[in-house]
Amino acid sequence: MTNRRSFIKNTGLLALSLPLLKSNLLASSTQKKLPAIGIQLYMVKEDMAKDPAGTLAQLGKMGYTQIESYGGDKGIFWGMTNKEFSKLANDNGLTLISSHFAGNEEDFEKTAALAAEIGMKYLIYPWKGPQKDIDAFKRIAAEFNDYGAICQKNGIKFAYHPHDYPYKPVNGQLPIDVLLANTDKEFVDFQMDYYYTVTEGQDPETYIKKYRPRFRLCHLRDVLKERLPAGSEDESACDLGQGIINYPHLLSTALDNGMEYFFVEQSRFYHETPLQSARVNLDYLKNLKLV
Template identity: 65%
Template sequence: MNRRNFLYNSTLFSASALLPAELLAASSKYGITPGIQLYMLRDEMMKDTKGTLKQLGAMGYKQLESYGSDKGIFWGMSNKEFQKLTAGYGMQLVSAHHNPMPAKAFETLAAQAAEIGMKYLVCPWLGPQKSIDVFKRAADDFNSKGAICKKHGLRYAYHPHDYPYKPVNGQLPINVLLANTDKALVDFQMDVYYTVSEGQDPYAYFKNHKGRFKLMHLRDVLKQRLPKGSEEESACDMGEGIINFPKLLTAAKSEGVKYFFVEQSRYYHETPMQSAKKNIVFLK
């Protein structure tokens, strides 16, 4: 860790220790309600679900995004039990990434999600493909799942990683998915890290596909590690990289993004929980 980063991190932790709970609980001046994707804390959640959630609530996180863990999106509890637990810590489960499943099981999951007021189920992964036709078929599947979600009173979305920004048969899969999904049924979750690290412009996607991006994952991109074109070589905490988050969040809000989730995957000199703390302090 160089001196600049050491001073930055030391100042950040010192300042966060002095912040009152009321300030941490409030939304930022950009109107962003702080959320976090639980996959970031997957080991902690598996070891101590309640303790981990309690810490996140104490930090000031208000919204959660779950994923298809070995214990399910409700972490071994019923939907209402998990809702009650998170509410006790001042948080709400807004969305969840789901695993592949048959249509009947997906319908059940959608009903359970809607029952506790969740807003989204999200497809987190399609994987790199050799033919663009695979993504066209995926768009049809998204429309079908979107119709199921709509019937139950919630929404469906897709979360692109790096591969949708890489050309397949001369086309970008992300553009094919945007063009072939029904905007009345399917939204998108931008992971700004992947958009930027793959050389794309998040502002252009907001402008050219107005209203399609409703959720966002937040992490930064280290300039000195670009371009690498490999497994998240350049991921870092917000405020430590090249993304102008005040500008980005202002634009995202104005273009209809409603839900923002911190998600970090690379830890250089910290634990996932320390990263969660640093990122919410930055958001405040």
């Protein structure tokens, strides 16, 4: 009798637990995750300048799978040909997705062709600087449309990376709004830098939703609470998860609205080396539960 009662009791408990177990399994199977985690190589520029192969090897071993380059002294391919640099990245489990690059139209077209040849997805214009009037930003928008057309002709995409100045009012308007309104969505995407958007008092979620899906890429670092509202100077930056930016929610929103590429870019280091900081920020994103 005791065994029979125990059997009935255990069977009942199992029946009660099955819906909960099923719910938990379903939740875990549908948990949103970043498709890949990348790093902007400017964060480890000193290491790259000394030893590109060794630095990429370390980034790959950490678990990064994508990289974004920039137009440094050795060019976006670090003194190598496009195919040599792409192979070096691939050999270390890394894919070269994009690069920041600013140049005249002739240089831009040459670089776009080289980038497209190795399967890169984007060339990104990183900096125009503050302008005297809002009409200057309208002219910049027209220039970006031309760059976007060049990229499309060569089989790659174009994007713009806003720093702090597009979020500062000029003639009663925000330049970021003018740039978004006056660029052709077929030619020009944008790279959200959460740090600058937040430190300039704007809401990243509003922009990502309103202009869906134009914010296709992003840069990731956090903002110290005690440094606000100090503005967008780099001294208010901190490791991911140590500041005020709600990345579990914002990155979930980003995925829902067309964002595809996510790059760590820390500028203020709380560890002995930038590579150690790269590891800390990667670990945060690996364990991040999006909501």
